[in-house]
Amino acid sequence: xxxxxxxxxxLLQHPLYPSLKTLSYIPSKQHLRPxxxxxxxxxxxxxxxxxxxSVTKDQGRIxxxxxxPATLPExxxxxxxxxxxxxxxxxxxxxxxxxxxKEFDAVIKNAESDLRRLLAVPDDYAVLFLQGGATTQFAAVxxxxxxxDDAADYIVTGSWGDKAFKEAQKFCKPNLIWSGKSxxxxxxxxxxxxxxxxxxxxxxxxxxxxxxxxxxxxxxxxSNKDAIMVADMSSNFCSKPVxxxxxxxIYAGAQKNVGPSGVTIVIVRKDLIGNAQPITPVMLDYKxxxxxxxxxxxxxxxxxxxxxLVFADLLEQGGLVEVEKKNAKKxxxxxxxxxxxxxxxxxxxxxxxxxxxxxxxxxxxTDLEKKFIEEAAKEGMIQLKGHRSVGGVRASIYNAxxxxxxxxxxxxxxxxxxxxx
Amino acid sequence: xxxxxxxxxxLLQHPLYPSLKTLSYIPSKQHLRPxxxxxxxxxxxxxxxxxxxSVTKDQGRIxxxxxxPATLPExxxxxxxxxxxxxxxxxxxxxxxxxxxKEFDAVIKNAESDLRRLLAVPDDYAVLFLQGGATTQFAAVxxxxxxxDDAADYIVTGSWGDKAFKEAQKFCKPNLIWSGKSxxxxxxxxxxxxxxxxxxxxxxxxxxxxxxxxxxxxxxxxSNKDAIMVADMSSNFCSKPVxxxxxxxIYAGAQKNVGPSGVTIVIVRKDLIGNAQPITPVMLDYKxxxxxxxxxxxxxxxxxxxxxLVFADLLEQGGLVEVEKKNAKKxxxxxxxxxxxxxxxxxxxxxxxxxxxxxxxxxxxTDLEKKFIEEAAKEGMIQLKGHRSVGGVRASIYNAxxxxxxxxxxxxxxxxxxxxx
Numbered sequence: 001x002x003x004x005x006x007x008x009x010x011l012l013q014h015p016l017y018p019s020l021k022t023l024s025y026i027p028s029k030q031h032l033r034p035x036x037x038x039x040x041x042x043x044x045x046x047x048x049x050x051x052x053x054s055v056t057k058d059q060g061r062i063x064x065x066x067x068x069p070a071t072l073p074e075x076x077x078x079x080x081x082x083x084x085x086x087x088x089x090x091x092x093x094x095x096x097x098x099x100x101x102k103e104f105d106a107v108i109k110n111a112e113s114d115l116r117r118l119l120a121v122p123d124d125y126a127v128l129f130l131q132g133g134a135t136t137q138f139a140a141v142x143x144x145x146x147x148x149d150d151a152a153d154y155i156v157t158g159s160w161g162d163k164a165f166k167e168a169q170k171f172c173k174p175n176l177i178w179s180g181k182s183x184x185x186x187x188x189x190x191x192x193x194x195x196x197x198x199x200x201x202x203x204x205x206x207x208x209x210x211x212x213x214x215x216x217x218x219x220x221x222x223s224n225k226d227a228i229m230v231a232d233m234s235s236n237f238c239s240k241p242v243x244x245x246x247x248x249x250i251y252a253g254a255q256k257n258v259g260p261s262g263v264t265i266v267i268v269r270k271d272l273i274g275n276a277q278p279i280t281p282v283m284l285d286y287k288x289x290x291x292x293x294x295x296x297x298x299x300x301x302x303x304x305x306x307x308x309l310v311f312a313d314l315l316e317q318g319g320l321v322e323v324e325k326k327n328a329k330k331x332x333x334x335x336x337x338x339x340x341x342x343x344x345x346x347x348x349x350x351x352x353x354x355x356x357x358x359x360x361x362x363x364x365x366t367d368l369e370k371k372f373i374e375e376a377a378k379e380g381m382i383q384l385k386g387h388r389s390v391g392g393v394r395a396s397i398y399n400a401x402x403x404x405x406x407x408x409x410x411x412x413x414x415x416x417x418x419x420x421x
Numbered sequence: 422x423x424x425x426x427x428x429x430x431x432l433l434q435h436p437l438y439p440s441l442k443t444l445s446y447i448p449s450k451q452h453l454r455p456x457x458x459x460x461x462x463x464x465x466x467x468x469x470x471x472x473x474x475s476v477t478k479d480q481g482r483i484x485x486x487x488x489x490p491a492t493l494p495e496x497x498x499x500x501x502x503x504x505x506x507x508x509x510x511x512x513x514x515x516x517x518x519x520x521x522x523k524e525f526d527a528v529i530k531n532a533e534s535d536l537r538r539l540l541a542v543p544d545d546y547a548v549l550f551l552q553g554g555a556t557t558q559f560a561a562v563x564x565x566x567x568x569x570d571d572a573a574d575y576i577v578t579g580s581w582g583d584k585a586f587k588e589a590q591k592f593c594k595p596n597l598i599w600s601g602k603s604x605x606x607x608x609x610x611x612x613x614x615x616x617x618x619x620x621x622x623x624x625x626x627x628x629x630x631x632x633x634x635x636x637x638x639x640x641x642x643x644s645n646k647d648a649i650m651v652a653d654m655s656s657n658f659c660s661k662p663v664x665x666x667x668x669x670x671i672y673a674g675a676q677k678n679v680g681p682s683g684v685t686i687v688i689v690r691k692d693l694i695g696n697a698q699p700i701t702p703v704m705l706d707y708k709x710x711x712x713x714x715x716x717x718x719x720x721x722x723x724x725x726x727x728x729x730l731v732f733a734d735l736l737e738q739g740g741l742v743e744v745e746k747k748n749a750k751k752x753x754x755x756x757x758x759x760x761x762x763x764x765x766x767x768x769x770x771x772x773x774x775x776x777x778x779x780x781x782x783x784x785x786x787t788d789l790e791k792k793f794i795e796e797a798a799k800e801g802m803i804q805l806k807g808h809r810s811v812g813g814v815r816a817s818i819y820n821a822x823x824x825x826x827x828x829x830x831x832x833x834x835x836x837x838x839x840x841x842x
Contacts, residue, residue, distance in 0.1 A: 062512030091483030262721030281560035300683030
């Protein structure tokens, strides 16, 4: 059957990842072959003395400052690659596995368990792995927590909070109790002055505004004792410790700090589950997913698997206390570079609420911004363009951005400034 | 910084996939390193003469008869593995890329273009890459096509169609015009006898019932000229040619024939877009996604990328005419084995509507079913257990199941029968 093709060698070996196998492979007829045959391969690896090597795009990784999907830990990428063909000797890729099989059952349970450890999620909270991004949760939150005539309070500190507020108008009576729009979303209000609605079912915030770089450093208390806090933590999820017990619902798209795009994590207090409006699509009903441990229908298995690898990596780093220290250091040197540039670079965000994750800035000479972004890309630092709605420059420095990436960016900024004074 | 660790070699090479690079790698400190260093590696590959090798789970792939997520083309897994670390020299994994960057833009456009070629999708249809599975579409279809008081007709030939019908009750007035439940979902009705509602906005079918193995071989015509056909094609999508112009909406979860779980493909006639009910969550509104080419929010990028690889593979095989021939051959030998077993194996589905994708059968001696499934698994044929709601055995033989897998199953069935007469 395979007479027309010549077997070719396929070598995948790594000392840390013994599941990488040596395989032979027949090009173009491969879908006709039931399985690979073994080849014998001998290898000799000669390591150069460790040295600072100038890396080009052809040789290795670049520094990716994208706002999401975003850079992932290199160790996670390598592990995923090593396991992709034959997951733990199962004879299948993780992408091919039944979501009800024992391998994926262990994957999703471990991912949930590690996430619970990372955030010290109390037992009276459900952890759900869903689809549709934070944008789906903009609808799911009011559909699950409100009747159509119920009030809910929204503090809007950026574009994402604004989208959440607008979507809620379809499903409840949301009140915009504070908006930073007139200040171009550079501030967070003092909490004592907020005029909360005493009947609001919840108080909603976006904990970190990805586009504007505004981050809550602490949280307001809903003034009605029955009201609950709801937070979109998409872009600072697992970047620092959070007291989950202060929230009724936390939700986050994974594609910033904890995985590829395609999975949304919802952490919801269990007593809030089970009251969805009759018009709630089944896929937006928290009860459906909580009752079936996120397996009501087929979940995004591979994406959850990668999140699990990231959670394990964060635990190995020492958990979120250590992760926050690293993030604070990275953000610190970047903001210092901006503030120490004598106005060449400007970050418009009020200092006390600057994001550790997304650092937006402009150049005093705005006509240089395009050149700045292009030259940085040539140096292996990409995706530095600000969101299309605000322009300027934005460096997203999530958990997986190495300190060396930020140091390189800061060095480039100083050099660029020196060349354009 | 890396003084505490010793570099180790990481070798990934394949003649077909030159993007696989030779890398060095420092264990456990890797998240601190900005990028890998080069190593020099020499390799010699010695190919054995092609031979029929008995493959164990430790050596290679097994035959995975899961109903979804399901087996993928081996060539696709290998290509994905080869490109995972550094996609096309970009210095990033495809999982890390901005969905608005040039690399992913090419990925999603190529995926759409190849899918349009495969199914000859007319220009007046939008192709959307969404999230949430077919279950989300059970709500999206009536939300987009109906006002709350509009009628819609449902033919229910299995559990999935039944779920679609029940979900629609939240959003319109669906009529159950035929149900196969009393026959345990083993039939499809003659079309001429259907009592369609003249005011129905659409006629809904599930083109292939994954659990029951019942597949439409042709399609009824909606009796009202304004009505449209809507089909859930999750489990036979891209398994054979389909005349898209006969449908208003076709939707399919990818995780059977075209990719991993986590993306849902919707093909919708453009004139049907733009009339969503006011209570439609933004993520369920076809107009939002059609207007932004599936990039309204962050799509499941990696999953779409894999679908693109599968589409390219299907085109390379000669398109869906050729794919259908292979599927018919595989299903033919399996049904022949069942029907030729003198009643040892029984497929309850009416012969004219038996699925080419999901082949359910029982053993006359039902107490042997558990043993059958266990012994098959030991022989490297897994996930043969019928759906938990119906029991028995089910072999899902999607596009990517090799003929050799079905041949092996048939040989096993004959041997098992001989041992248990």
